Amino acid sequence: MLHAIIMAGGSGTRFWPASRRATPKQLLPLAGERSMIQATRDRLGAVSSADRTYVITSKALVDPVCEQLPELNAANVVGEPCRRDTAPCVGLAAVLVAAEDPDAVMLVCPSDHVIEQHDRFAEAVQRGEAVLKESPDAIITFGIRPSYPAESFGYIQQGEKLAGHDAFAVKCFREKPNAETAKEYVDAGTFLWNSGIFMWRAQTILDALAKLEPEMYSHLQKIADAIGTDSYSETLQREFEAIDGKSVDYAVMERHKEVVVIEAPFDWDDVGSWQAVSRLHPHDEDGNAVVGSHIGIDSKNCIIHARPGHTIVTIDTEDLIVVQTPDATLVAPRTSEERVREAVAELSRREMTELM
Structure with a gap:
């Protein structure tokens, strides 16, 4: 079954003075009447039920997130003991989801995007599920057709089209370019912005971390082994703090053999600054x-x-x-x-x- 994961651990310093430690940007209504995280949950409601939705945030934000999203199970709002970037974040989510549903598919979304076309978002997720049915070891990312040569986004280059799917193999990932290179990417027509939205089976991301980041995986596995025991909280604190933080792009996406990109059919905005x-x-x-x-x-x-x-x-x-x-x-x-x-x-x- 599909489980939605909201990554909500950011501090939003570029939105100071509105964004503060106690109320970072994901808890603020920057793009409408609902806060960013509430709008994210509203969008995910079209593809995943509340009991299959997790929020991975900081320990200090667990209570505020629960207040803003009272429909979620409190146990599904998980506070990281410390900041360790996105690879440990998705790894922690994967061990929690896999403990509940070993065959789970994860849809991983940042908490600070604006996507108002919920029906088109759900359509993109359905495309991803169709790919995973035929290619269960695939890792899927969603790309955005560039509307201008942005220097503030990473880029994904499309490779060969997948037979029977509106999706492409990923040829390569490119870091944030300078202005001249960004224009070359846009002119080429085969590059998409990297949205930071991912889909995979929980077991696939865990297997990838075991192979590509064995030390990180070892700590995550100890956390997994402690789920449901009296030592879980202590183990989570100790083992998560011991992880060497790394982005999921560096840890997995750029190194995994079977990465697929689906061009998003929806309008998208990464609310990164004023x-x-x-x-x-x-x-x-x-x-x-x-x-x-x-x-x-x-x-x-x-x-x-x-x-x-x-x-x-x-x-x-x-x-x-x-x-x-x-x-x-x-x-x-x-x-x-x-x-x-x-x-x-x-x-x-x-x-x-x-x-x-």
Whole structure:
């Protein structure tokens, strides 16, 4: 049966000051009235029941996630003892799912994507299930047809088309390119953005980790052996902390022999930074993307994010990001959005943890 896995352990530092340790971006309504993680669960409801949906998050976020997703079994909201990147995250999910259903198929999704076409999302998942029925050892990723030469996404090159399926063998993965290389990828027509959404049998990813990352797998297997015992919590803490963190792309995707890409039939947005607000919200007549109350006087192409009950006024401004919260305000050029992380690092250096 299909089990949905939501990866929700990120800190969302590029969305400071709205995103904080206690309420990172996946718990915020950045693209609509529902939070990012609630919207993800809504989408997954079309393909997987609540009792077969897991959230892998940080220990500190278990209670907030349970509050936002009360329909899930509390035991299915799992707190990682520490951050160890995506390969240990999906490995932990796999041992938990396999303990319940040895023949399980896993659909792994980040918690911070915007996909509004739920029917087309379900169609893509059905394509993946059809591939796995014929090729049970395959690992499936979903690619997005590029709409511009993005430098902030990884790329997947399509190889040969699979007989009888609207899917392709993966020829290679490419890391985030420079502008010139990104344009070459888009012009070639055979490259897709790597969405970070995956499908596989639980046993397939565990077998892949056993072969490609034996040390990581050894720790995961000890956790698996402790499931249902009194020592489970202690074992999870000890063994997970001992894992050398690595992304699932490096650990498995780029090294597994049978990787398949399905071009997504749905619109997709990776909500990675404040620029996403400009893509996801309407613009006023001066090109400003506004969430909340804003008065702009000769202000153009700004991103404005104000809390309820507060009005932001801008005069003679252009291409700015302005974000207001009760205890901190961000003002930055749109071209400097990647430096928001530096602000968070500076807060840490100054031990201003109440603003983190």
